Amino acid sequence: MHYKVLKMKRLVILGAGTGGTIMANHLKKELDDKKWGITIVDGRKQHYYQPGFLFIPFDQYKPEDVVKPIQQFIPEGVDFVNISVDKINAAQHQVVLANGNTLLYDILIIATGSEIAPDETEGMQGDEWGKSVFTFYDFEGAIALRDKLKNWQGGKLVVHITEMPIKCPVAPLEFAFLADSFFKDKGMRDKVEITYVTPLSGAFTKPKTTETLNYLLKEKNIHIKTDFAIESVDNDNKQILDYGGKSVPFDLLVTVPTNKGSQVIENSGLGDELNFVPTDKATLQSKVHPDIFVLGDATNVPTSKAGSVVHFEAEILTENILTYIKGQKLEEEFDGHANCFIETGGGKALLIDFNYDHEPVTGTFPIAGIGPLRLLKESRFNHYGKLAFKWVYWNMLLKARPIPFVKARMSIAGKDYN
Amino acid sequence: MDKIISGKNISLTDEGFLKDFAQWDKDIADALAAENQIVLTPRHWEVLTYIQNEFKNDVPLSIRKIGKSGIVDIKEFYQLFPVAPLKTATKIAGVPKPVSCI
Structure with a gap:
């Protein structure tokens, strides 16, 4: 033997x-x-x-x-x-x-x-860090910002992206939407001016989302500054400065540092x-x-x-x-599929589904023509989907249990590409 | 939309970016630069070539990344393309504008 x-x-x-x-x-x-x-x-x-x-x-x-x-x-x-x-x-x-x-x-x-790497931007971790400069992109930062918002009396709130790429690119926009709701609920929305500052050419950069979602900024009275490439945070004068000489003043800066x-x-x-x-x-x-x-x-x-x-x-x-x-040629191909709920405030959310080749569009998900979820359209149902996802994450996703109807490769059925 | 640029019929997005990089050539770059009040020098061309290579390798572009490229620092990038440099430089290079997921 x-x-x-x-x-x-x-x-x-x-x-x-x-x-x-x-x-x-x-x-x-x-x-x-x-x-x-x-x-x-x-x-x-x-x-x-x-x-x-x-x-x-x-x-x-x-x-x-x-x-x-x-x-x-x-x-x-x-x-x-x-x-x-x-x-x-x-x-x-x-x-x-x-x-x-x-x-x-x-x-x-x-x-x-x-x-996050806040030290990549001059002055970001200066005297105002943790006083009027915050980030919610890590656990400690999110808690510190919660404590700040509890007693904040209002002023200029600037929600800011340092540079792309960032984790969860929609999160800063969701933050701005949720802030609008938060201050409305506290009865102090009139005391807060919200400005969204991005290095890109718009809050929305894809044609369909721009067309479908631009109303959100107007509806929520969120100002926008585009093409802003931050050079430094000026702690003395509480403003952010751009390489081209532009500046945006803040009373409260919520930034997404370099990732x-x-x-x-x-x-x-x-x-x-x-x-x-x-x-x-x-x-x-x-x-x-x-x-x-x-x-x-x-x-x-x-x-x-x-x-x-x-x-x-x-x-x-x-x-x-x-x-x-097995020593064989790799054949499985990832198509860049992403599927994300986007909070829009007031207990509503959007859902987007896209990949390397197809931008987010309107339609139904996950079952073509039926849904029940609607793509690129605000609904309460989508919001409950986002909240339910926490349970899915802990109990199914991490343990690699299959999630019904949701496939690794994106389906183009039920979507309005024209 | 279609537009005649340096004698050729070119497909552009609403914001004036080339839809198809295959249609790009150096004459078109000169013409697009002129529309943005820029005369291309060898320094501009080094940056444009870098941008095109990153695009061909599917690497997302940012101003910081260009600043770390070893080709130019960010100050010089702004001197070369004074208004919204990343948008202007990508447009002249014939590659899509930098985007987020939505």
Whole structure:
């Protein structure tokens, strides 16, 4: 009798956020555990439901609604290494941990996400940071802003995007809409002037959304400043300054700082100027090394940095990793699909569905001609969809359980492209 | 909408961006620059070439990214394309305007 000694192969996932956690759950089901060991590495203890950050400043979600232990979502049989990563040595197929230990891999999945980098903008973290300059793009920032809004007496509220790309590109606009409702409900809307400042050419940049949604800004009396590329925050005079010499004064600045990929990517020399990893937009294989795959906010692929995107990517990537293991050509192609609820205030929301090739349009979702959800149209039903999604996220999405009717590849049925 | 630019019939968006990069050539760039009161110098061309390469690689553009490109810093980018530089430079380069998801 022959005994064949099989050396276990190792798949390592960096990051136990949305993408990494979903991949761990998919691959645990798909890979033969006699041949493959799966390790997931993340130095943090907590998993945040990041879409919930938007609601914390308005006290619609409590901080405890959006945070659970990371460990709770890691499937049994997957090793969770609760240590930060220092860097990846791609040539040696090796991950170096913060404590100096190393992990060898046969396949590496980078899911290290993106984070805010307020220090990229001069003066952003100056004397006014935490006094009149805030961000809701991290947990602590969202809570600090909630405390500020509780007693704020009104004035000039400036909602601002530093530069693209950012995580969840619609969130700052949703913030402006929710702020309008919030101050109306408090009976002080007349004391607040809301201005939305963007580096792009409009709050809406796609033809259909511009046509369909521009009324929202007028209806909510939100002023807009476009093509504004911030150079610095002037703390003394409480204004933001643009490279072209423009300025916008504020009493309360709610900014989305520059978003960057993880420091790990920079340490590893694997990223672009903003630490995003060059990635094939269809297969999600990295362009830096064939045994490295990337998903979610960590990639440079031209779709939104959003949870729905990483959820769809995870299905495609799982198939591609199984194909890669068999030594076959990667055939599954990600189409850039994203599907997002957009809060418009007053208990209503919109729904958008789009991909690399198709902009968001009106129509019905998820069942063509029936819905029940309406695309690019405000409704209460969409708002309940957004609130229900928190449950879906914790109970289905992270655990890679199929969500009925919602497919990784976008369907063009039921949509009005003409 | 269609427009005759340097003798060629070119398809443009409502905001004046080329719909099809394949229709772009250097004469069209000169003509679009002139409409924006810009005379293209070799420095402009270095920036335009960088923008086109990033576009071909599907990399989203931002002013900061151009500032970090090693081609120009942001101050010079503004000197070269004084009004809404990213919008103007992408238009002249024949690539789509930078957009968000909506």
